[in-house]
Amino acid sequence: MPTRFYNTLTHNLDEFKPLRPGPDASNPLVGSDIRMYSCGPTVYDYAHIGNFRAFLFADVLHRYLAFLGANVRQVMNMTDVGHMTDDQLADGAGRDKLELAVEKMKQNKKSGRALVDNPNDPYQVAGYFIQAFLQDARTLGLAVVLEHDAADATHRENIMPRPTQHIPEFIALIERLIAAGHAYVAGDGVVYYDVRSFADYGRLSGNSLERLSHGAGGRVSEQAAKRHPADFFLWKPDQTHIMRWPSPWGEGYPGWHIECSAMAMGILGESLDIHTGGEDNIFPHHECEIAQSQGATGKPFANFWMHTRHLMVNGEKMSKSKGNFFIIRDLVQKGYDPLVIRYALIATRYREPMNFTLQSLHEAAAAIATLRDLAQRLTGAVAAVDEAAGDGDGAAHTPTLEPGEQTMLDEFTRAMDDDLNISGALAAVFSWAGPLARQRKFTYPQARSALQSLRRVDGVLGVVFAPLRPLPAQTVARVNELMQQRAAARTAKDFAAADLLRQQLTTLGVEVKDTPSGAVWQARLAPMQP
RNA sequence: GGCCGGAUGCCCGAGUGGACUAAGGGAGCGGAUUGCAAAUCCGCGAUUCGUGGGUUCGAAUCCCACUCCGGCCUCCA
Incomplete structure (x- = not known):
């Protein structure tokens, strides 16, 4: 039976055929060289379980292809340039999220909770959340992060690239698009992608330019400088922006779709086997990536586009205003081993909506x-x-x-x-x-x-042989102490005391089993009560 | 307004025309074992697949209508 995946691009269950197959034509996955790119986290806050559902879906895909005998090269970016926060995104107006994160950090510093030395430095703020992400992802067993950890410093940037390290490549790609007639410098000095120059724009998401301009959303901004309301910016000159770089179009910052096109093609080549992301990436992010990449190369950007459904929490859409979202470290704090979180998040098929509960x-x-x-x-x-x-x-x-x-x-x-x-x-x-x-x-x-x-x-x-989170040394010492007391109580047939001690051990996150050769303990995977 | 998913036992969740007397996990109940503990073992549990029609020899599976839930069209994975 062939390996089939749902391809957002074709809206169909397609047989997966690698672009660089292995030697055996009857089983081309074995020994094949598969390149996949996964849209990774933005690093101006902690990633939450919804984010991780998407990353874990990509991880299971990666690992399953390897299970079938493929050599998988997965790249996942960590977006360390801010994205705008309000809805004027196509133009890049609005407050930058990294800027907001910087302000939050400053507040924390004032209140005595300093997470970084200099909260005014957006690179430090991003650096902090990058480390936090890597730590969470490691404990969840994301293969791409384990590969990143194992690589030397020079190769790491090719496994989990950060946009701030690739600005020249963005500029080169934008120049290429201008030369190809897919981008233009408008009257306001901003470089825009000309969506009407790319016939396939809308194919991935099922949108049409017609609908985009007249959609009830009506959010596609009408701006005189642009040739079409759906045109999106590639470079915005801005002397005041929190992060800016020199460019042929003046000092400023890149558009928020260009990073994935440039880094994916720069590291993995112009045509990928698979590109993954959350369902919200379909439009506009991935739509724009296709326009940018194929506009520049004329080649298919990715053979398969795969998207995971959003996660709900207790039957409701996850949102910050409702406060119903979890981050990994909070759940671990409550006593859940990260492997338990991993299992819970992968056990529902990626294309089904999933409801997360304790x-x-x-x-x-x-x-x-x-x-x-x-x-x-x-x-x-x-x-x-x-x-x-x-x-x-x-x-x-x-x-x-x-x-x-x-x-x-x-x-x-x-x-x-x-x-x-x-x-x-x-x-x-x-x-x-x-x-x-x-x-x-x-x-x-x-x-x-x-x-x-x-x-x-x-x-x-990835949940059976991976090590559990180790207990702190002082907990282990305390556990051993209680275990001895309990053994003594049992010898004295004081079972009430023994059970009380078991209770205490449970509270410490430990499970006790009595065996013929004495009692043994192991760390609990989850606390007693949800 | 446009587009797209979903509704299966107490819960989660497979199953897309006959092997469904509906997988698997969780919780529950009864029993064994045990210290009246934990763990373990054995057994039980949907005649039914949102509702109503239809197609078919045969439907959870196909078609139509309805109800409810969710998502996207704008940042978010």
């Missing part, structure tokens, strides 16, 4: 625990035999897949091939893992083989 985190914790316990027991069973045989990694044994295991992998693949139907894929995993986990003992070949298969699917899921 209850969903608890369900995720329970689901993960089953798989993690199984993995632990399988690992133990394998390690015991390998050690006894003096065969450190068990290399002498070639695991053969058990029939049920092959079925699981086949069903997992079939579901994921169907536009990343992760619910179906998870059902396959649990149908196999559930009965297996109920077995008291494993034979060595069985455990070894099962472990390998679990590792394979977890290459996509």
